[in-house]
Amino acid sequence: MNRQKIHTDPIHYNQLTKQVSPPSKLGQGLLRSFWVGGVICVLGQVIADVGTGLLKMSTTDGYCLTAxxxxxxxxxxxxxGVFDKIGQYAGAGSFVPITGFANAMVSPAVEFRREGMVLGLGAKLFTIAGPVLVYGIxxxxxxxxxxxxxxx
Amino acid sequence: MVWQSMWMYLKVFVVGGALCAIGELLCLLTKLTPARILVAYILTGVALSAFGLYGPLVDFAGAGATVPLTGFGHSLCQGVIHGVQERGWIGAFCGGLTATAGGIAAAIFFGTIVALVSKPRMKGR
Amino acid sequence: MATRRLGQQTICLPMKPAICAGAACVGPKEGEGPLGAVFDRVMEDELYGQQSFELAERQMVLDAARMAIQKARFRESDIQFFMGGDLLNQIISASFAARELAVPFIGLYGACSTMSEGLCLGSMLVDGGHADHVLCVASSHFCTAERQYRFPLEYGNQRTPTAQWTVTGAGATLLSLSPRTAPMARITHVCMGRVVDLGVTDANNMGAAMAPAAADTLLSLFEDTRTAPTDYDLIVTGDLGQIGRSLLLKLMLEQGMPLKENACQDCGLLIYEQEQDTHAGGSGCGCSASVLNGYLLPRLQSGELRRIIFMSTGALMSTTSSQQGESIPGVAHAVVLESPVEKGKN
Structure with missing residues (x-):
């Protein structure tokens, strides 16, 4: 490594990088994810209430309907093509609720359909969401x- | 009655929002990718549920606790426990997916339908 | 004994190969940027009338190549080497475009450094008398890169402030010793870069990963040619972006070769407006390729710029190496370009 003209060690360089990299906007990120996530959950509750109230479902089935x-x-x-904009705005606010799980399955299916129905759409459906199912189950x-x- | 349901929705909003904000905090501070955070969430859900800690949160905040991915873990865990209670050890394998089948089947089915009718499009357009 | 070498890394080209013509074809977002008017063709949409984004990128390469040949008043069969690359697996954009052109093809992979890598090799072939006319291309496409390296376009991920935006664009440059039109520029020296890695692992901060390689190549070039930053009107890097450029300036300052703020520009920062929400700037092979051919070459031809260093920078990781926790090696190749306008004239 010493043969390089840049006599800068990685630790010093890491510090330089931190100096010039803009900080993530923590407050803004938290606020956005909080309100979008909250609204999605409230929407979920409304759906569950409609299920248990109007459709006379059990509580469990109500939450299933929500999902x-x-x-x-x-x-x-x-x-x-709207969900990626919501995701860019809300971050965890849209990927932590079940909406994120659904988006993780649908988006590769849409994207890789051009690689065929079986190996494109069918196989890629689980590329991002797969780990969640693997470890959860x-x-x-x-x-x-x-x-x-x-x-x- | 109206006030009661307003209070419920407020709880749903705050708990659901808070679970998402924690995810955002992890995302920004630790540079964990969303996929890892989701795996962590579902494992946390399964674990909390197994020790009987997540059930009370669902009773308290309803969809605020079931809609975030920890709720998915909770459903898996409760499904397995009910399965074992009703069918013995085979329930350990059958119960989890039975309880969560709605969401998973919906994602596969709607995902396939949507992929068939829509085209990939440029971001920001 | 190689007689045209200067020092460790630099090669002097006594014949001064001419750049006969350059052409750039870019996407709509790049067309809306500050350089929009200088590109030869701006696509109406990212699909460019094709069935897939990959086909669109290939068509971009082909169109840029054919435009360059036409502008230089050559025919396709005059080209003796067609060399280039892109970011896709097995460089399919360049090689499938070569299938249409039916001329000898040299596929290159230097990640985003491909444009200057091609210019270095092409000008050496021409200078050494191994070819009369060489066509160099490089391309990238936001949609093809995104789906291969990152996430599907519809996936709602958040981009970090250090992330860069892959440029949709292709550039083609025609090199020759016997131009049929007034040359746009001449290549006097090339400096092939070493692979440098200072341990950056964040794939969302590629500018930081590439800056040390850029500094290393610049220092070698200055040492080998006994020149200093002040001998050049402009030093243009490929796609360091906001963060990489700041780091390059800091590194050069620390090494005792300070670059002047306004004489050091980056194609990734030139191509987009701040308001275009591209975070740290543009990236990709097409970034430096389109800026060179659309913006820099005409300014050299007019004599507005006399002598510049054009240096594309590449981050040489793959998704596999990143997932296995490896840091990101960078590389940068530099080309010294001179205006064909004589000194004193103008």
């Missing part, structure tokens, strides 16, 4: 096995 409707709305917004199965051993 389905929010996923549907996200899929449509993703398809018409694995952890829950583990919990189930422990629960079965302890209580049965």
């Amino acid at each position: 389905i409707v929010l996923v549907f709305l996200t899929a449509v917004l993703t398809g018409i 694995s952890a829950s199965v583990l919990v189930g096995i422990i629960y079965a051993i302890l209580y049965h």
